[in-house]
Amino acid sequence: xxxxxxxxxxxxxxxxxxxxxxxxxxxxxxxxxxxxxxxxxxxxxxxxxxxxxxxxxxxxxxxxxxxxxxxxxxxxxxxxxxxxxxxxxxxxxxxxxxxxxxxxxxxxxxxxxxxxxxxxxxxxxxxxxxxxxxxxxxxxxxxxxxxxxxxxxxxxxxxxxxxxxxxxxxxxxxxxxxxxxxxxxxxxxxxxxxxxxxxxxxxxxxxxxxxxxxxxxxxxxxxxxxxxxxxxxxxxxxxxxxxxxxxxxxxxxxxxxxxxxxxxxxxxxxxxxxxxxxxxxxxxxxxxxxxxxxxxxxxxxxxxxxxxxxxxxxxx
Amino acid sequence: xxxxxxxxxxxxxxxxxxxxxxxxxxxxxxxxxxxxxxxxxxxxxxxxxxxxxxxxxxxxxxxxxxxxxxxxxxxxxxxxxxxxxxxxxxxxxxxxxxxxxxxxxxxxxxxxxxxxxxxxxxxxxxxxxxxxxxxxxxxxxxxxxxxxxxxxxxxxxxxxxxxxxxxxxxxxxxxxxxxxxxxxxxxxxxxxxxxxxxxxxxxxxxxxxxxxxxxxxxxxxxxxxxxxxxxxxxxxxxxxxxxxxxxxxxxxxxxxxxxxxxxxxxxxxxxxxxxxxxxxxxxxxxxxxxxxxxxxxxxxxxxxxxxxxxxxxxxx
Numbered sequence: 001x002x003x004x005x006x007x008x009x010x011x012x013x014x015x016x017x018x019x020x021x022x023x024x025x026x027x028x029x030x031x032x033x034x035x036x037x038x039x040x041x042x043x044x045x046x047x048x049x050x051x052x053x054x055x056x057x058x059x060x061x062x063x064x065x066x067x068x069x070x071x072x073x074x075x076x077x078x079x080x081x082x083x084x085x086x087x088x089x090x091x092x093x094x095x096x097x098x099x100x101x102x103x104x105x106x107x108x109x110x111x112x113x114x115x116x117x118x119x120x121x122x123x124x125x126x127x128x129x130x131x132x133x134x135x136x137x138x139x140x141x142x143x144x145x146x147x148x149x150x151x152x153x154x155x156x157x158x159x160x161x162x163x164x165x166x167x168x169x170x171x172x173x174x175x176x177x178x179x180x181x182x183x184x185x186x187x188x189x190x191x192x193x194x195x196x197x198x199x200x201x202x203x204x205x206x207x208x209x210x211x212x213x214x215x216x217x218x219x220x221x222x223x224x225x226x227x228x229x230x231x232x233x234x235x236x237x238x239x240x241x242x243x244x245x246x247x248x249x250x251x252x253x254x255x256x257x258x259x260x261x262x263x264x265x266x267x268x269x270x271x272x273x274x275x276x277x278x279x280x281x282x283x284x285x286x287x288x289x290x291x292x293x294x295x296x297x298x299x300x301x302x303x304x305x306x307x308x309x310x311x312x313x314x315x316x
Numbered sequence: 317x318x319x320x321x322x323x324x325x326x327x328x329x330x331x332x333x334x335x336x337x338x339x340x341x342x343x344x345x346x347x348x349x350x351x352x353x354x355x356x357x358x359x360x361x362x363x364x365x366x367x368x369x370x371x372x373x374x375x376x377x378x379x380x381x382x383x384x385x386x387x388x389x390x391x392x393x394x395x396x397x398x399x400x401x402x403x404x405x406x407x408x409x410x411x412x413x414x415x416x417x418x419x420x421x422x423x424x425x426x427x428x429x430x431x432x433x434x435x436x437x438x439x440x441x442x443x444x445x446x447x448x449x450x451x452x453x454x455x456x457x458x459x460x461x462x463x464x465x466x467x468x469x470x471x472x473x474x475x476x477x478x479x480x481x482x483x484x485x486x487x488x489x490x491x492x493x494x495x496x497x498x499x500x501x502x503x504x505x506x507x508x509x510x511x512x513x514x515x516x517x518x519x520x521x522x523x524x525x526x527x528x529x530x531x532x533x534x535x536x537x538x539x540x541x542x543x544x545x546x547x548x549x550x551x552x553x554x555x556x557x558x559x560x561x562x563x564x565x566x567x568x569x570x571x572x573x574x575x576x577x578x579x580x581x582x583x584x585x586x587x588x589x590x591x592x593x594x595x596x597x598x599x600x601x602x603x604x605x606x607x608x609x610x611x612x613x614x615x616x617x618x619x620x621x622x623x624x625x626x627x628x629x630x631x632x
Contacts, residue, residue: 047590274623276590307590316627
């Protein structure tokens with residue numbers, strides 16, 4: 001069996017498995033954005049996914065791959081972002097307990113969202129070591145299984161189903177853009193493109209102030225962020241040892257974009273597609289526009305990763 | 317032939333006529349909004365309509381009902397809102413010249429939008445009499461046909477096709493909500509409900525500060541606005557002698573909502589449906605939520621009228 005066949009089987013099985021628990025999200029187009037980009041764009045709207053982001057796909061898949069016994073003892077992660085909500089809602093949908101470790105200074109609205117999805121919030125000191133220690137404690141004491149937000153093959157395969165759906169509807173895409181943060185979405189998207197075997201190239205956008213993936217690719221090893229900041233707050237994470245090799249082997253390019261370029265792309269999406277996406281989503285379109293001469297006249301996909309925005313803190 | 321049959325024929329013919337020039341807009345749902353309302357809601361997303369609002373439907377229909385000779389001489393309207401853009405884009409799509417009379421103090425972005433759709437902007441003094449006089453001059457001098465944004469039966473029938481699409485997909489709706497401003501959308505929606513003949517009742521939301529329709533209904537004659545203001549700027553217009561009798565005969569209720577209620581409903585739509593709608597659209601949901609006990613447990617439609625928002629002036 002060829003590698004693509006194995007991959008294709010793994011992804012289609014993943015998709016069939018998680019399908020009852022996720023939305024098949026729509027693909028939107030815009031004449032005006034096509035004109036602006038000089039290409040034919042297909043926007044995969046994961047902002048319409050359950051809990052508002054693609055993370056739901058990976059969370060459902062990871063929980064479903066556990067044994068009944070493991071599921072009975074619950075799952076645990078540490079996150080204050082979309083994966084916290086995703087794991088909570090996925091667990092609730094599957095009748096599993098989810099322990100979400102969150103720093104004590106996380107915004108109240110983030111904690112409430114996890115609680116609303118039935119998750120158990122476990123507070124800890126706002127340091128990485130406290131988060132990891134608290135999570136390990138839950139693993140040791142309650143037998144819960146730790147699920148990483150991005151550096152987990154089942155999570156990666158789940159995230160890849162967004163591209164699988166898009167490439168099934170639009171098999172002729174020559175390029176497909178995603179943002180890159182922890183690397184789960186872009187790694188899954190690479191696997192989906194390889195599985196579909198049509199030579200669609202994957203490009204990731206990354207905030208210039210949070211360029212660990214770009215530097216990791218250049219250095220040939222995982223680099224850390226120096227401590228900058230970005231409006232694309234979903235991307236303040238870093239690659240792991242499971243997704244990095246997949247990205248290294250399969251990515252066409254990582255394009256760095258400025259904060260102004262992210263905000264301008266976000267505004268275009270809101271104004272032209274009339275949809276609410278978070279800044280992290282706009283990073284993919286910003287990267288495409290920055291380098292648009294390379295994609296002129298071609299059919300290009302863009303994964304809009306999520307739509308969980310604090311309307312009280314918009315950059316417009 | 318019964319009246320409903322005639323109406324149904326008129327509406328389905330209108331729909332068939334304008335179909336190549338409009339989008340069949342999607343219907344969205346949300347578990348969370350259903351829970352909040354205590355009803356099953358179906359949102360007809362005219363914010364995804366061409367040029368961003370339902371007004372495109374009526375504009376296309378009105379132009380298509382003109383003779384070839386009339387079309388050759390162009391169309392004229394006075395508007396600085398969505399109908400200006402709708403008539404410009406409809407005319408461009410049909411190869412007709414559109415003269416759009418706009419007050420000299422209209423926002424630059426509104427003029428540019430009309431120009432981008434190929435309309436000819438004719439500026440005038442910022443008074444109602446100057447607008448009407450300038451429009452009449454274009455009628456007299458160039459033989460252009462004046463098309464009213466809402467008080468025109470062809471426009472009304474065009475606007476009714478949004479409800480026709482929704483009622484075709486969801487024939488069991490017991491209530492259908494729209495905002496009311498000039499009255500074209502609500503009058504068309506009333507005709508669509510009558511044509512479909514399933515006893516779906518029509519309710520309109522109106523800003524309490526711009527309550528001319530509410531008072532007109534009580535008085536039994538067209539009343540004017542006293543000069544207040546509202547964030548729902550698409551609704552600062554008043555009923556006409558063609559749509560008012562239709563509304564009088566066919567409406568179930570007009571519900572007044574406060575500015576705070578409009579903003580809260582707008583926020584709910586943005587946060588929960590992840591779509592961009594203008595404040596005028598939110599008036600319909602605000603009215604439903606205000607009176608939600610009356611619709612408990614029922615399937616209820618809401619027409620989201622448009623999505624043309626100035627992102628630099630959001631109320632959040």
